[in-house]
Structure formats: C-alpha cells, structure tokens
Amino acid sequence: MVLKQLSLINYKNFKTADFGFDEKINCFVGSNGIGKTNALDAIYQLAFGKSYFNPIASQNIRHGEEFYVVDGVFEKHGKEEKIVCSLKKNQKRVIKRNGKIYDRLSDHIGLIPLVIISPADRDLIIEGSETRRKFMDGVIAQSNKSYLHNLLNYNKVLSQRNSLLKYFALNNTFDPATLEVYNEQLNEYGSMIYEERKKFLDIFIPIFRKRYVSISGKDEQIGLDYESQLHESSLLALLQLNLGKDRAVQYTSQGIHKDDLNFSIAGHPIKKFGSQGQQKSLLIALKLAQFDFLRDLAGDTPILLLDDIFDKLDENRVGQIVQLVDDQHFGQIFISDTHPERTEKVVKATHQTYKMINLESDL
Structure with missing residues (x-):
C-alpha cells in the first residue's frame, strides 16, 4: 500500500x-x-x-x-x-x-x-479500559469485516437495553420478556466478539513479546493479558445473574464492553511499576506488533x-x-x-x- x-x-x-x-x-x-x-x-x-x-x-x-x-x-x-x-x-x-x-x-x-505511533498512545497505559478495547477492536476490525458489524450491532443493542433499564426505573415498571430479547441478542453478538478477541490475542501476544525484546534489548517479563467476565460464564448467564444489580444502577454491568487488556512488567502493572523507558518500549512494541499482524493477515x-x-x-x-x-x-x-x-x-x-x-x- x-x-x-x-x-x-x-x-x-x-x-x-x-x-x-x-x-x-x-x-x-x-x-x-x-x-x-x-x-x-x-x-x-x-x-x-x-x-x-x-x-x-x-x-x-x-x-x-x-x-x-x-x-x-x-x-x-x-x-x-x-x-x-x-x-x-x-x-x-x-x-x-x-x-x-x-x-x-x-x-x-x-x-x-495503517498503523500510527504517537505520543498520544500513552493513553493506552494511563486511561481506562475503553481506550484499550478500542485499540484491540481497531486491529481486529481492519482484517475482519464481520467482527466490526457484530461490534456495531452489540453496541446498538447495549444502548437499547440500557435505555430500557432507565425506563423501568423512571416508570416503576418491569417487562422481563422484552429484556430477555435484548439479553439473547447481546449474548449472540457478545459471544462472537469474545471468541474473536481470544483468537486475535493468541496470535498477537507472542508477536508483541518478540517486538518488545527487539526494541528494549532486554528479555524482560513483559505481560499482556486479556481480562473478560466471559472467561468464567456465558454472557446470557451473567445478565440473568446480575439482573437485580442492573435494575438498581440502570445500566448493563456485564458484557464484553467491560473487557480490558492488562499490561505488566515482572508480574506488576506497568502503569505503576514500569519506568518511562519500559512504558515507551511497550507502546512501540504494541504498535509494531499491530503492523506485523495486519501485514500477515491482509497480505499488504x-x-x-x-x-x-x-x-x-x-x-x-x-x-x-x-x-x-x-x-x-x-x-x-x-x-x-x-x-x-x-x-x-x-x-x-x-x-x-x-x-x-x-x-x-x-x-
């Protein structure tokens, strides 16, 4: 290209x-x-x-x-x-x-x-989980059209379910049948997204670690781990189990929209325990691993x-x-x-x- x-x-x-x-x-x-x-x-x-x-x-x-x-x-x-x-x-x-x-x-x-490396990338370390999910989603979506469509559909249904929970609270009412429709749709899209994220990280993490060693010049214990509520249970089961909590807080507390990537050095969070040099090396390794992943999958x-x-x-x-x-x-x-x-x-x-x-x- x-x-x-x-x-x-x-x-x-x-x-x-x-x-x-x-x-x-x-x-x-x-x-x-x-x-x-x-x-x-x-x-x-x-x-x-x-x-x-x-x-x-x-x-x-x-x-x-x-x-x-x-x-x-x-x-x-x-x-x-x-x-x-x-x-x-x-x-x-x-x-x-x-x-x-x-x-x-x-x-x-x-x-x-396309891959960009910028000082703004530090947000991947210091900001919340949404920034890291966007990074992960952006890499996968460049090489997987169905993933992006599933993600857009998931977010649409998530917004609808959250609006329904707010409606229940404002009007002191409850309609379990309508909520169950949204639960099933979230489970369908969320399960596919979860499986694609797992497959992506199985390939991506070894590439990332190799790049980190080449940039830092040190074979340090660098970690990149996928955190998801779906590791332990299906999304449908989680939604049903946390119904009371969701009604109280008026939003969906469980799902792939809560996933995160954890960066660590020698088993400790790099945000707190990594030097500036280690953090910079991690960010560049992350982006160059993205480059490698896209090149290998896209053939371009x-x-x-x-x-x-x-x-x-x-x-x-x-x-x-x-x-x-x-x-x-x-x-x-x-x-x-x-x-x-x-x-x-x-x-x-x-x-x-x-x-x-x-x-x-x-x-």
Missing part, C-alpha cells in the same frame, strides 16, 4: 495543501504548531474516516470555514484507489472510493491498512505513521526504530519532526529513498 498524493482543503490549520510522496520514507518537518501532526492525521483520516487525535469531526474544520476535504490517491496491488473524506458543518461525514459514496462508513475500514504492507517519534524517545530507542525502518518488511513510512537535519541524518542511514517536506517553506 502506497500513498502517492494528498490534497487538503480547510483541514485543521491547512487552507489548501498538495503533497506528492516517495514510495518509502516521507518526512514532514518544521517548527511546533506548523501542522506536521495534522498532515499525518489527514492520512489517518483517509484510512479510517476519522481523526486519530480529535473524535469531534466538526472541530477538524479549519476555523472560520464551513467544510473540509481530504483527498488521497493510493496504489494497492498495482491498482489506483482515490479516497475522498469530506465534512460540511451540521452534516454527516462522507467517504468516497473512486467517486462512489459508501453506504456505510464501516465498509471502508480495512481497505487501507500497512502504511506506518511516526508522529513526533524522535522527540519522545531516547537515542537507543531511536536507533532501534531506524533499524526497523530499514527492514525490508516495511513499506511506506511517514515521519514528523521539528529538526530537519536530525531527521535527514536518520533516514539517510536507512539506505532507502526519501523525501523531506518542510511545511514552513511549503505553506
């Missing part, structure tokens, strides 16, 4: 911008606030139909404007793919593939395999975005990343950095073709 061209209109701080790219390494350089991360986010937008950094779509429109357009030309297996993402204020996002609008945005996911090399990577890592880890970039298994890579000389020195060492894009001179 290669991105050949990118055009932006009113996207974040860009009024208009047009970029052509090298097939291997592309570096967005310039001072802070110039738009380096925004350029990477625009590429992410083409793959997922949304921003990596700001989930409120309307806030990605340039201040004072009414719409944005992100336009990309890709080459996939020798065939050109033109993807356009656009948004007008107070309207729904639109994604077009070769001029045709998708009926469902979810149908686009997986067409453009994902695009790799490295956001502000050199400012956030020590010299040793930068060296590790450079060696990985030089690996023949990597395809097209986009890097953002504030120091053009430092970046060019690093990419030259890879012996790959590259392009430097100085946003201060280009805008």
Whole structure:
C-alpha cells in the first residue's frame, strides 16, 4: 500500500495543501504548531474516516470555514484507489472510493491498512479500559469485516437495553420478556466478539513479546493479558445473574464492553511499576506488533505513521526504530519532526529513498 498524493482543503490549520510522496520514507518537518501532526492525521483520516487525535469531526474544520476535504490517491496491488473524506458543518461525514459514496462508513475500514505511533498512545497505559478495547477492536476490525458489524450491532443493542433499564426505573415498571430479547441478542453478538478477541490475542501476544525484546534489548517479563467476565460464564448467564444489580444502577454491568487488556512488567502493572523507558518500549512494541499482524493477515504492507517519534524517545530507542525502518518488511513510512537535519541524518542511514517536506517553506 502506497500513498502517492494528498490534497487538503480547510483541514485543521491547512487552507489548501498538495503533497506528492516517495514510495518509502516521507518526512514532514518544521517548527511546533506548523501542522506536521495534522498532515499525518489527514492520512489517518483517509484510512479510517476519522481523526486519530480529535473524535469531534466538526472541530477538524479549519476555523472560520464551513467544510473540509481530504483527498488521497493510493496504489494497492498495482491498482489506483482515490479516497475522498469530506465534512460540511451540521452534516454527516462522507467517504468516497473512486467517486462512489459508501453506504456505510464501516465498509471502508480495512481497505487501507495503517498503523500510527504517537505520543498520544500513552493513553493506552494511563486511561481506562475503553481506550484499550478500542485499540484491540481497531486491529481486529481492519482484517475482519464481520467482527466490526457484530461490534456495531452489540453496541446498538447495549444502548437499547440500557435505555430500557432507565425506563423501568423512571416508570416503576418491569417487562422481563422484552429484556430477555435484548439479553439473547447481546449474548449472540457478545459471544462472537469474545471468541474473536481470544483468537486475535493468541496470535498477537507472542508477536508483541518478540517486538518488545527487539526494541528494549532486554528479555524482560513483559505481560499482556486479556481480562473478560466471559472467561468464567456465558454472557446470557451473567445478565440473568446480575439482573437485580442492573435494575438498581440502570445500566448493563456485564458484557464484553467491560473487557480490558492488562499490561505488566515482572508480574506488576506497568502503569505503576514500569519506568518511562519500559512504558515507551511497550507502546512501540504494541504498535509494531499491530503492523506485523495486519501485514500477515491482509497480505499488504500497512502504511506506518511516526508522529513526533524522535522527540519522545531516547537515542537507543531511536536507533532501534531506524533499524526497523530499514527492514525490508516495511513499506511506506511517514515521519514528523521539528529538526530537519536530525531527521535527514536518520533516514539517510536507512539506505532507502526519501523525501523531506518542510511545511514552513511549503505553506
């Protein structure tokens, strides 16, 4: 997968911008606030139909404007793919593939395999379980269409069941038959999602551990464990067993929407006991394992975005990343950095073709 061209209109701080790219390494350089991360986010937008950094779509429109357009030309297996993402204020996002609008945005996911490594990834360690579930779901959904549809259906039914529980409490009533319909639907979708998550992690965890050793240079006891209420019981049984609690709190307390990933070092939570270096190594290993997983399943090399990577890592880890970039298994890579000389020195060492894009001179 290669991105050949990118055009932006009113996207974040860009009024208009047009970029052509090298097939291997592309570096967005310039001072802070110039738009380096925004350029990477625009590429992410083409793959997922949304921003990596700001989930409120309307806030990605340039201040004072009414719409944005992100336009990309890709080459996939020798065939050109033109993807356009656009948004007008107070309207729904639109994604077009070769001029045709998708009926469902979810149908686009997986067409453009892509992995981003960013300082914002630290949220995977410090934030709540929802952030880690989104990571897991995002990786699986890029290679499994039915998984994404099951997840969307599960969340829809979950919302309906929660609304029903609130209705019962507000109106001092109870309808077990209607609730049972939702229980059965949640069990159906939730069980399939649970099994897919287990299968994914059986493959993913060994890849992750191998990547961690290669990045940290240490064979430390790094742990990644899947936590789920469904390990011990079926979802249907859990919903029935916790009916009283759910009615009291007015939401569904059991299910795959409570799943989590636990990161540990030597058996202890890495959030509390891991050094900054260990945490950074874990996050990069996690994302590069995602890269490996997608490449092996999709049969296509994902695009790799490295956001502000050199400012956030020590010299040793930068060296590790450079060696990985030089690996023949990597395809097209986009890097953002504030120091053009430092970046060019690093990419030259890879012996790959590259392009430097100085946003201060280009805008």
